[in-house]
Amino acid sequence: MPSAEPLVEVQDHGKVVVLRLNRPAKLNALSTALEQALLDALRSPEAGSAGAIVFTGSDRAFSAGADTSELPEMTPERISAYYRGSGSLYEVVARLPQPTVAAVSGYCLGAGFELALACDIRVAGESAQFGLPEVGLGILPSSGGLTRLVRAVGPAIAKEIILLGERFSATEAHRLGLVREVVPAGEVVNVALERAGHLAGQPAMALAWTKAAIDAAAESSAGASLLIEQLAYAALNQSAGAPS
Ligand code: COA
Secondary structure (H helix, E strand, O other), X not given: OOOOOOOEEEEEEOOEEEEEEOOHHHOOOEOHHHHHHHHHHHOOHHHHOOOEEEEEOOOOEEEOOEOOOOXXXXXXXXXXXXXXXXXXXXXXXXXXXXXXXXXXXXXXXXXXXXXXXXXXXXXXXXXXXXEOXXXXXXXXXXXXXXXXXXXXXXXXXXXXXXXXXXXXXXXXXXXXXOOOEEEXXXXXXXXXXHHHHHHXXXXXXXXXXXXXXXXXXXXXXXXXXXXXXXXXXXXXXXXXXXXX
C-alpha cells in the first residue's frame, strides 16, 4: 500500500529551504521514486525562490545509496533512459544556482554520498559514515560521484575509496576535505541551516555565477578560466547586489 508520508519533506525556513529525504524504513535508499520526488521538490515554488537549499535525511541515514532492489532490472536501454529521467537529479543539484548544503547524519553511501558530493558544502554529524560500495556490487559510482570525488581528492585517494569500498568516518571525511565541519549528531541540521542562512544572505547573482565559474575552472584551461572570471565580473558589476 502506498505510504501517506511524502518521500521528500519540504521545510520552509525563510530564505532557506530544507529538503528532507523521508524513506526511513529503507534508510533513504534512492529509489527512482525518491529521486523523482527530489526533482519535483526542487521544482516547487519554495525551492525555486529559496536563497539556499539544505539536503538532509534522518539521524540513522542521510541515504544508504541507490535502491539495490531496482538494480537488477537495469538494462543498458533503461539506464540510458534513467539518466534522462530521475537519474538527472545529481546534475540538477550540482547546477542549481543557489548554494546547497548537505547535512549528513548516519549512513551516507553510494548514491547518497554522490548526492552529498553534488552539494556545494557538507556538514557531518559525528555518526556519519561515508562510503562508495558500488565496485563490490559489480558496478561503479555513476551519478557524478566518481568524477566529483577525483576532482575533490585526486585520483590516488579516489581509487582507495572507490576500489576498496570501505566505509569511513566523518572525521576522516573532514581530514580529506570532503566535509566542512563535524558537529555533534543532533546539531547537524541546525549548523547546516546557519551556514545556508549566511549563504542565502549573499547576492544571488554573484553566488550563481561564481558557483558556475568555479565548476568551469575545474575543467578549463587557465586562460579560459581567467576569461570566464573577467566576463563574469563585468556582468556581475552591473547586476543588483553590486556596489553602486
Ligand atoms: N537499497 C534498498 N534497500 C536498502 C538499502 C539500499 N541501498 N539499504 C538499506 N536498505 C533497506 C534494507 O533492505 C532493510 O529493509 P528491510 O527492513 O525491509 O529488510 C532496511 O533498509 C534496513 O537496512 P538493514 O540492512 O536492515 O540495516 P543495517 O543497519 O543492518 O545495515 C547498511 C545498514 C547501510 C550497512 C546496509 O543496509 C547496507 O549495506 N545497505 C546497502 C548499501 C549499499 O550497497 N548501497 C549502494 C547501492 S549501489
